[in-house]
Amino acid sequence: MSESTDNYLKTIYALGTVEGAAATTTALAEKLCTKASSVTDMLKKLNEKGLVKHTKYYGTSLTAKGKKQALQIVRKHRLWEFFLVEKLGFGWNEVHDIAEQLEHVESEMLIDKLDAYLNYPKYDPHGDPIPNKLGNMPAMRKTTSALNMKLGECYELVAVVDSSSQFLNHLKKIKLTLGSLIELKSKFAFDNSIQISINSTKLHLSQQVAANLIVQKKIK
Amino acid sequence: MSESTDNYLKTIYALGTVEGAAATTTALAEKLCTKASSVTDMLKKLNEKGLVKHTKYYGTSLTAKGKKQALQIVRKHRLWEFFLVEKLGFGWNEVHDIAEQLEHVESEMLIDKLDAYLNYPKYDPHGDPIPNKLGNMPAMRKTTSALNMKLGECYELVAVVDSSSQFLNHLKKIKLTLGSLIELKSKFAFDNSIQISINSTKLHLSQQVAANLIVQKKIK
DNA sequence: AAAATAATTTAGGCTCGCCTAAATTTTTAT
DNA sequence: ATAAAAATTTAGGCGAGCCTAAATTATTTT
Numbered sequence: 293m294s295e296s297t298d299n300y301l302k303t304i305y306a307l308g309t310v311e312g313a314a315a316t317t318t319a320l321a322e323k324l325c326t327k328a329s330s331v332t333d334m335l336k337k338l339n340e341k342g343l344v345k346h347t348k349y350y351g352t353s354l355t356a357k358g359k360k361q362a363l364q365i366v367r368k369h370r371l372w373e374f375f376l377v378e379k380l381g382f383g384w385n386e387v388h389d390i391a392e393q394l395e396h397v398e399s400e401m402l403i404d405k406l407d408a409y410l411n412y413p414k415y416d417p418h419g420d421p422i423p424n425k426l427g428n429m430p431a432m433r434k435t436t437s438a439l440n441m442k443l444g445e446c447y448e449l450v451a452v453v454d455s456s457s458q459f460l461n462h463l464k465k466i467k468l469t470l471g472s473l474i475e476l477k478s479k480f481a482f483d484n485s486i487q488i489s490i491n492s493t494k495l496h497l498s499q500q501v502a503a504n505l506i507v508q509k510k511i512k
Numbered sequence: 513m514s515e516s517t518d519n520y521l522k523t524i525y526a527l528g529t530v531e532g533a534a535a536t537t538t539a540l541a542e543k544l545c546t547k548a549s550s551v552t553d554m555l556k557k558l559n560e561k562g563l564v565k566h567t568k569y570y571g572t573s574l575t576a577k578g579k580k581q582a583l584q585i586v587r588k589h590r591l592w593e594f595f596l597v598e599k600l601g602f603g604w605n606e607v608h609d610i611a612e613q614l615e616h617v618e619s620e621m622l623i624d625k626l627d628a629y630l631n632y633p634k635y636d637p638h639g640d641p642i643p644n645k646l647g648n649m650p651a652m653r654k655t656t657s658a659l660n661m662k663l664g665e666c667y668e669l670v671a672v673v674d675s676s677s678q679f680l681n682h683l684k685k686i687k688l689t690l691g692s693l694i695e696l697k698s699k700f701a702f703d704n705s706i707q708i709s710i711n712s713t714k715l716h717l718s719q720q721v722a723a724n725l726i727v728q729k730k731i732k
Numbered sequence: 733a734a735a736a737t738a739a740t741t742t743a744g745g746c747t748c749g750c751c752t753a754a755a756t757t758t759t760t761a762t
Numbered sequence: 763a764t765a766a767a768a769a770t771t772t773a774g775g776c777g778a779g780c781c782t783a784a785a786t787t788a789t790t791t792t
């Protein structure tokens with residue numbers, strides 16, 4: 293399987309799992325930084341290979357075979373991200389592009405050994421679950437948007453919705469890192485912004501930022 | 513730079529360093545598992561890019577720019593091999609094909625961090641020197657072919673000449689591993705075979721095998 | 733329901749790295 | 763020195779994955 297195929301499957305999977313919906317040609321073109329006509333070309337080929345069900349003018353979804361393969365790519369991507377952060381000391385906002393390349397290395401044994409070396413991690417540095425060898429996702433953490441936090445309760449920042457480097461850099465700048473323990477201090481109904489504290493330092497977050505933070509409730 | 517370019521430069525370098533000679537089109541075709549005509553095509557392009565000096569019908573050598581790039585690829589390849597063996601527990605005869613893929617990942621920062629993580633190793637698992645960030649090779653170990661060993665002296669197996677998986681598997685079978693401490697017990701002039709001992713177990717090696725072993729003298 | 737707009741697909745073409753077959757140059761053998 | 767053999771290059775083509783422009787189908791507006 294080519295790298296291009298990998299990228300298509302991964303992207304269809306990512307778009308498809310937002311909800312059960314089929315991926316649209318234009319959306320794929322945008323995510324893959326290519327043109328809609330190129331996407332149509334490629335989908336035709338993936339369709340012939342039985343990786344995708346593409347119905348003209350109606351959209352695309354993965355077949356069982358395609359989904360299985362997509363999950364293996366996701367697995368590889370997330371394991372490499374974990375490696376880069378935990379072992380090589382990269383920041384969690386620096387690893388995406390490198391993992392994007394590493395995920396295309398073909399060797400099942402490599403991934404198995406890497407998985408073992410990393411101690412079978414369940415979540416990558418962005419908080420996303422890592423499928424196991426069989427393609428099973430670990431149970432999602434019971435999480436919620438930071439907008440739903442309750443006053444005085446304690447939470448851990450476990451994931452982000454927007455993982456663009458702009459956003460991740462912003463988080464870095466305001467010293468919010470994955471794993472941070474957060475307590476909600478106040479909510480401002482006027483603009484839906486919130487005030488939180490991390491290790492007793494206070495931080496004010498706009499609604500836009502808070503909406504992109506996924507937290508998990510902690511017992512104090 | 514494409515992966516194909518990487519492979520050409522690396523191969524020209526490998527053929528070129530055997531002696532000062534220029535690489536021949538046929539030799540490149542064989543090493544790269546492709547046809548001579550394809551090699552000619554590619555050399556023309558590399559020539560235009562200033563990576564290679566190709567003179568029609570006379571052979572090919574690297575320019576300074578090409579050599580610099582080739583050394584970076586060699587560096588990446590050998591660092592990854594070291595990682596695979598030391599950290600992930602691969603056998604030193606299993607890593608070549610995987611490193612072949614990993615070496616094409618583009619990120620200077622990745623290689624720097626990997627180098628640091630591995631503690632700046634000087635030799636890869638096959639005993640070959642790893643160029644540093646600037647492309648400098650560490651001083652070659654003072655080594656010799658196993659055929660030149662002296663009776664009663666002690667040596668360490670530090671490298672192999674033939675690194676085909678057939679040969680490496682043979683070594684595995686007879687339990688000869690890189691780093692093994694070897695003492696020469698006897699030489700048989702008749703067929704140039706030798707008898708050695710490793711940790712007091714004795715082993716008989718044909719000339720063919722011995723010629724492919726590179727050893728370094730040790731003080732007992 | 734027709735017209736305007738948006739999404740998608742088709743048609744034709746491009747580059748990269750490869751191929752086969754044929755032509756050319758160099759080397760080897762006689 | 764010349765003929766035969768081997769190495770190399772040229773010519774013409776192919777598939778993968780991309781592109782632009784034009785045609786087609788869906789959706790939205792009026």
